[in-house]
């Protein structure tokens with residue numbers, strides 16, 4: 244790597260952390276504590292020019308690059324041993340909210356919680372993820388599923404343009420009219436493949452006038468089959484204002500405050516409208532408890548900020564996001580929160596149920612019920628399946644309108660295992676549990692969501708019919724020469740006619 248590389252990089256970028264020095268050990272941490280990776284240097288860039296210089300200097304000295312905004316890539320591929328990590332977390336401002344054009348310019352390293360808060364203060368929202376510490380940098384490029392997706396689409400569907408630093412270090416604006424292929428590719432093609440994005444311009448949507456309810460309904464194990472089958476049948480029929488997830492967990496119900504199945508979500512509308520739909524979900528079983536929370540105009544962001552007290556079963560707890568408080572119902576040895584920014588070891592894997600033939604859901608649900616009914620709780624982990632609702636505005640686009648392919652699916656299935664100690668001797672069992680449970684659904688499912696990435700799944704599963712165009716875009720943009728990691732998209736040269 245050499246003295247010259249260091250000298251040039253330190254001259255170009257104000258804040259760097261070199262292996263073994265200063266705060267390096269803290270700065271190198273990523274969200275998944277299963278991976279303890281040691282890059283040679285982390286460059287905390289504060290401008291597109293600094294990013295550009297990093298790319299040029301790394302290329303000159305033959306140093307591999309990884310890109311990181313929030314560090315949430317589930318397989319740790321935003322980092323690696325011996326590389327230069329270009330970190331965008333210092334580029335964390337909303338640069339502009341233009342009410343006339345209904346647009347906001349947001350830097351790649353802005354935490355979602357801050358995006359929600361600041362846009363919420365101005366009376367606007369973008370549909371993004373359900374976890375506060377995730378950053379748009381990676382989220383958008385994988386598509387981005389979140390609380391308002393059925394109403395407003397995936398995060399990437401709300402993108403107007405982006406500023407991208409390419410493999411040569413050139414800074415360019417990409418949009419539907421400029422560098423169209425790149426703009427198409429970054430909307431679902433997965434982060435780290437096409438360049439370094441420093442900022443995004445999004446369409447913003449006015450928050451509903453009166454309320455933005457968040458709700459959660461908890462059911463016990465006797466209701467598992469009834470509620471699960473009811474949820475899968477009902478959800479696609481409900482209005483787009485409602486985006487939900489259903490979590491099925493392995494929990495020990497002999498201990499109080501455990502719930503085998505819960506449905507949570509957010510309604511983009513008034514309390515009255517929300518109550519009607521939530522009542523349909525409540526009626527799927529006999530709830531152990533439920534909650535529907537209303538907030539005043541412009542305060543919806545408080546739900547995501549832990550400031551609104553939520554009463555569940557007569558107890559008060561604070562809300563952060565759906566995923567966050569879900570953990571409080573699980574194994575007390577495991578992390579109490581997915582979303583508080585602390586790194587925890589975990590494994591996820593995802594797939595989409597096939598939309599046809601009709602009996603697919605019935606047969607698939609039989610397998611899922613067997614996976615969870617009366618199973619023994621893990622001693623140190625939370626093991627569960629999240630079923631995220633799709634449809635609505637997500638399905639308004641075609642599978643090749645953006646690089647996110649699976650527009651016709653009604654749900655994303657995500658198996659998850661979270662535990663607290665990276666040296667936990669059961670860690671491998673938890674990883675295997677996730678992998679095996681997804682494989683058991685192979686007859687009924689296809690594809691996988693790149694944001695819920697699992698290295699065991701071949702790349703073709705993530706991109707379906709869009710893989711070839713993504714490969715061509717990688718080739719044409721020369722990005723593969725510089726942005727190359729274990730699961731990057733292989734470049735495809737043009738056909739020889």
Ligand SMILES: Cc1cc2nc3c(=O)[nH]c(=O)nc-3n(C[C@H](O)[C@H](O)[C@H](O)COP(=O)(O)OP(=O)(O)OC[C@H]3O[C@@H](n4cnc5c(N)ncnc54)[C@H](O)[C@@H]3O)c2cc1C
Nearest residue numbers: 312313314315316321372373378380381382388434435440
């Ligand atoms: C706790 C948790 C909750 C999550 N919740 C959701 C959710 O609700 N919805 C959802 O869709 N996903 C969710 N995810 C998945 C998450 O969206 C993806 O992991 C996403 O890629 C994270 O982006 P990041 O910038 O935070 O992470 P990073 O690890 O920094 O980035 C992820 C990928 O994108 C690349 N990348 C990052 N920044 C840039 C950039 N500026 N330019 C180019 N490439 C870049 C990285 O190299 C890496 O390959 C969650 C993940 C976790 C760990």
